Amino acid sequence: MKINENYLNLQESYLFSTIAKKVTDFKAANPEASVIRLGIGDVTMPLTGSVIKSLHAAVEEMGNADTFRGYGPEQGYDFLREAVAGYYGQHGTVIDSSEIFVSDGAKCDVANILDIFGQDNKVLLPNPVYPVYLDTNTMIGREVGYIDANMENGFLPLPNKEQQADLIYLCSPNNPTGAVYSKDDLKLWVDYANAQDAIILYDAAYEAFITDEDLPRSIYEIPGARNCAIEFNSFSKTAGFTGTRLGYTIVPQELIRDGNSLNKLWMRRQSTKFNGAPYITQRAGAAVFTPEGLSEIQQNLEYYRENASIIAKGLDELGIWYTGGKNSPYIWLKTPESMTSWEFFDFLLEKAWLVGTPGVGFGANGEGFFRLTAFGNREQTIEAMDRIRKIW
Ligand code: PLP
Numbered sequence: 188m189k190i191n192e193n194y195l196n197l198q199e200s201y202l203f204s205t206i207a208k209k210v211t212d213f214k215a216a217n218p219e220a221s222v223i224r225l226g227i228g229d230v231t232m233p234l235t236g237s238v239i240k241s242l243h244a245a246v247e248e249m250g251n252a253d254t255f256r257g258y259g260p261e262q263g264y265d266f267l268r269e270a271v272a273g274y275y276g277q278h279g280t281v282i283d284s285s286e287i288f289v290s291d292g293a294k295c296d297v298a299n300i301l302d303i304f305g306q307d308n309k310v311l312l313p314n315p316v317y318p319v320y321l322d323t324n325t326m327i328g329r330e331v332g333y334i335d336a337n338m339e340n341g342f343l344p345l346p347n348k349e350q351q352a353d354l355i356y357l358c359s360p361n362n363p364t365g366a367v368y369s370k371d372d373l374k375l376w377v378d379y380a381n382a383q384d385a386i387i388l389y390d391a392a393y394e395a396f397i398t399d400e401d402l403p404r405s406i407y408e409i410p411g412a413r414n415c416a417i418e419f420n421s422f423s424k425t426a427g428f429t430g431t432r433l434g435y436t437i438v439p440q441e442l443i444r445d446g447n448s449l450n451k452l453w454m455r456r457q458s459t460k461f462n463g464a465p466y467i468t469q470r471a472g473a474a475v476f477t478p479e480g481l482s483e484i485q486q487n488l489e490y491y492r493e494n495a496s497i498i499a500k501g502l503d504e505l506g507i508w509y510t511g512g513k514n515s516p517y518i519w520l521k522t523p524e525s526m527t528s529w530e531f532f533d534f535l536l537e538k539a540w541l542v543g544t545p546g547v548g549f550g551a552n553g554e555g556f557f558r559l560t561a562f563g564n565r566e567q568t569i570e571a572m573d574r575i576r577k578i579w
Contacts, residue, residue: 191326193325193326193327193328194326196325196328197322197325197326198322200318201548202318202544202545202548206226206532206542206544206545209532209533209536210222210224210536210542213536213537217540220540221540222536222540222541222542223540223541223542223563223567223570223571223574224542224563225498225541225542225543225559225560225563225567225568225571226542226543226544226558226559226560227560227562227563228362228544228560228562229429229562230423230424230427230429230487230491230562231562231563231564232427232487232490232491233427234426234427234428234431234471235426235427235475235480235483235484235486235487236479236483237474237475237477237479237480237483238426238427238471238474238475238480238483240474241470241471241473241474242467242470242471244470245466245467245470245471246467248466249466249467256466258462258463259463259464259466259469260463261454261457261458261461261462261463262287262288262289262454262457262458262463263287263288263289263290263435263463263464263469264289264466264469265284266469266470266473267289267469267470267472267473268284268285268287268289268435269284270472270473270475270476271284271287271289271420271435271476272284272287273476274476275405275407278404278405278408279408280404280405280407280408281407282407282437282439283440285440285450286437286438286439286440286450287435287436287437288435288436288437288438288453288454288457289433289434289435289463289464289469289472290433290434290435290436290457290461290464291432291433291434291464291465291468292421292423292432292433292434293390293392293419293420293421293423293434293436294319294434295434296419296434296435296436297319297320297323297388297390297419298319298323299456299460299461300388300417300419300436300453301323301324301327302456302460303449303452303453303456304353304354304386306327306328306329308329308353308354309332309351309352309353309354310324310329310330310331310332310352310353310354310355310356311331311332311333311334311350311352311354311355311356312324312331312332312333312334312356313333313334313335313336313344313356313357313358313361314333314334314335314336314550314551314552314553315336315342315363315364315546315549315550315551315552315553315556316336316356316358316361316363316549316550317358317362317363317390317549318548318549320356320388321550332350332352333550334346334347334350335552336361336364336366336552337552338508338521341366341510342361342364342366342510342519343359343361343366343367343368343372345372345375345376346375346376346379348379348382351383352380352383352385353383353384353385353386354385354386354388355376355379355380355385355386355387355388356387356388356390357373357376357387357388357389357390357406358389358390358392359373359389359390359391359393359403360393360394360396360397360511360514360515360516360517361393361511361515361517362392362393362517363517363519363544363546363549363553363558364510364511364517364519364556364558365495365509365510365511365512365513365514365515365516365517365518365519366510366511366515366519367397367399367402367513367514367515368402368403369401369402369403370401370402370403370408370409373403373406373408373409373412374409374410374411377406377409377410377411377412377415377416378411380415380416381411381414381415384444385415386415386416386417386442386444386449387406387412387415387416387417388416388417388419389406389412389416389417389418389419390418390419391404391405391406391418391419391420392419392420392421392423392424392434393424393515393516393517394420394425395424395425395426395484395488396424396488396491396492396514396515396516397514397515398492398513398514399513399514402514405418406418407437407439413439413441413442414439414441414442415442416439417436417437417438417439417442417449417453418436418437419434419435419436419437420434420435420436420437421433421434421435422434422472422475424516425475425484425488426472426475426480426484426487427484427487428468428471428472431468431471432464432468433464433468433469433471433472436453438450438453490565491516491561491562492516492561493565494516494561494562494563494565494568495511495512495513495515495516495517495518495561496512496513497565497568497569497572498512498518498559498561498568498571498572499511499512499513499518500572501572501575501576502518502520504576505575505576505579507520507521507579508520508521509521516560516561516562517558517559517560517561518558518559518560518561519546519556519557519558520556520557520559521555521556521557522546522555522556522557523579526555527545527547527554527555528545528546528547528548528553528554528555528556528557529545529547531545531557532544532545532557534578535557535575535578538578539571539574539575539577539578540574541571541574541575543557543558543559543560544557544558544559544560545557545558546558559571
């Protein structure tokens with residue numbers, strides 16, 4: 188019996204456990220300190236009224252022999268796939284419901300998609316990046332290449348034509364940097380991918396935070412993307428489903444590689460290894476895309492956006508360099524001169540009783556940077572910026 192030894196190559200994820208330990212120790216030593224957490228990547232607002240109504244109705248259906256549902260279609264119920272297609276249509280992007288695969292979240296899909304690609308593919312990851320992309324490749328024994336995101340490129344790296352790639356991960360609006368690709372920049376990636384016959388794995392989990400009309404909410408707004416991109420999306424940040432679990436992946440019919448349809452391969456993978464997201468949850472997801480549901484989530488998103496703007500304004504006043512804060516719930520700031528990400532973490536905790544996330548936890552290029560999030564409550568966000576002003 189042998190284990191998958193690739194797991195031994197995973198970097199131990201010390202980031203959030205180390206943060207938790209440091210905060211616990213600090214609170215024990217300083218019981219009077221009112222610690223504010225602006226490090227969380229989880230939503231805090233409850234599910235909206237129409238989602239709750241829909242959940243209740245679906246629960247009732249499940250308790251009645253005439254309306255009870257057992258196994259559903261692995262790729263999701265048509266009512267939800269059509270609702271997703273309608274949502275994209277409202278933003279001018281035409282997606283056929285046959286291209287939409289519903290799941291229990293974007294994290295699983297981003298990981299599982301690797302099943303349909305060959306082992307020898309060259310993978311390109313931005314650095315810093317959402318750690319799941321790296322870990323899931325490491326788990327299958329694949330080494331990855333990096334593309335540097337840094338201050339010089341505003342944490343929005345562009346393709347280098349000399350660098351070969353088969354699978355390219357892009358996340359916009361980005362976690363952790365909050366940076367958002369323009370249509371022109373994304374077009375460079377699409378052209379690069381098409382020239383190399385590569386596939387872009389595009390994570391759009393934060394698209395709902397975009398308000399700037401000129402910024403792309405989907406990679407399919409870019410001509411040529413249907414020939415080279417798979418898009419992942421989630422109800423987690425859009426509608427507060429982090430604990431309810433619902434996401435979807437879009438695999439255009441045009442995606443053919445080695446004469447095979449990637450849409451068909453993903454369908455085959457999902458129908459073999461996944462038995463569908465719960466009916467109740469899918470009903471709740473469909474409620475998000477009704478006119479009432481969309482207006483309700485906008486109120487929640489607006490609350491987070493206002494928090495982001497309070498943080499960004501505070502940093503502007505102090506002349507601190509950052510990305511994000513607009514069209515994104517994340518703010519990625521440069522730590523003060525010569526402080527590492529962890530030194531700044533300790534400084535903020537001790538002097539301002541404030542918790543954020545050290546940038547180096549997302550990759551080597553995150554050293555010297557720090558992530559704050561807009562998912563806290565309003566009073567605490569205002570108070571946090573007052574405290575930063577006093578110590579900077
Ligand atoms: N993709 C990115 C970039 C994320 O930051 C997250 C969650 O933090 C996810 C995907 C996970 O989404 P889900 O909750 O749908 O699994």
